Amino acid sequence: MEHITLLLGIVIVTALVFDFTNGFHDTANAMATTISTGALRPKTAVAMSAVLNLVGAFLSVEVAKTISGGIIDEEGLRTEVIFAALVGAILWNLLTWLLGLPSSSSHALFGGLIGAAVMSAGWSSVNGSTVVTKVLIPAVAAPVVAGLAAMLATRLTYAIGDRADRKATAKGYRAGQIASAGLVSLAHGTNDAQKTMGIITLALVTGGVLSPGSNPPMWVILSAGTAIALGTYLGGWRIIRTLGKGLTDLAPPQGFAAQTSAATAILASSHIGFSLSTTQVCSGAVMGSGLGRRGGVVRWSTATRMLVAWCLTLPAAGLVGAGAEVLTKQGTWGTVVTGALLLAGSGTIWVLSRRKPVTVDNVNDLDGVGDIDAAEADGGVPAESPGVVTAAIAAVAPPPAGPLVEADAAGTAGVNTPVVELQATIPAPDTGSAAEPTRPAAV
């Protein structure tokens, strides 16, 4: 009995940690364009997104009854398997955050579940065709759908809006961007916080605390909503920078078109029932709006690395999940060791991230986007990750951003260079701390 209690406690905490990483990983989806075009100040943007995520968590009427939506056979799923899957998903989320790559948190969770389930019950527990229809096809479709819509919308808005004074229209675009970013945040809170509630509820049911088919208790809803909101507020600045500045240079009309296309595609897909990944929709929308402006450029090297990361999400999280499942199978000590390895891996990634911190202060500096050497990326892989994945990750670290298109952006980046270098050598401040004294040189 004590074993079950310990395990349950660990699973609940791990699920909340996953929820938290999900929050700060996905802040970029809603707020990257808003921050990079200056529609909202970074702190205001993440605060707004956090509040809407929290509200979204309480809006849900129907909490996810399944974790994986039929990808794996959840009949008789053991609590250890859920734990192992969460370990895989968290480590992948942290690693992609370190590299500043937007990748789907749900796909990481699916990957972890698949790996852990295969290790626990064999390949027959995975529904291969569901993997194709729910993960692979949406992964290809999402960026195309949102990208095409954003591209056409950008063309249209430039065609109509060019007749008007740019200064006069900026305020309007700002409002539109904030509204659509708010919708994305709200939808994210509803979908993803629900997922965590589903996991915790399922764990409580398998642990015999709740009767099958019961709704999540209030404390589960509250803690899941709080965890995702806290994560969102902390802000995954690295990913925000890649999505807002690294892929393309966004002007307010482009940001508005991208965010509107993302919000529409997310809502349309969840309403019609062909679920698309929020992250992939948003990345596609940003690329599309980059292509839609005359003279706009998409940095295909960064886009390619992002695509590689998407392809790796499922297998990489799966391998870690499988490894974790092998350990948890050994009994209580194995579970504790897995927990310790998770802490060690997360700690290592966090320490590495401090070397070149991306904070609220330098989130809009184009310089050094994904400026991580292969060596550093190598060291950043947690102890449990296999070598193959390590090498592959090293290959996908985003390169320094390409040549700048706009003259004013180039000027800003040039002035910023010493600041970035300075921040790399000075002991880093906490991510949450307010404006730094080194900042004035940049503005």
Added chain:
Amino acid sequence: MKIDWAALGSVFGVSLVVTVGLVGLFTLGIVGLTKKESARGGSAVLAATGAYACFAACAAAVAYGIHLIVV
């Protein structure tokens, strides 16, 4: 393996039409408001009315979006 091409197709079509429509409407609204400032008399009123009609349609779309999230 059953791939729901119909659902994928409708997601594609709806996203495309709604996004382009909304962005177009909103841009017209913005342009209308700036016209209002430069124009005089009847045409200013017309521009303002058109602009607010565009914004109202966009607000309705946002409200429908929230409705989709909640329900």
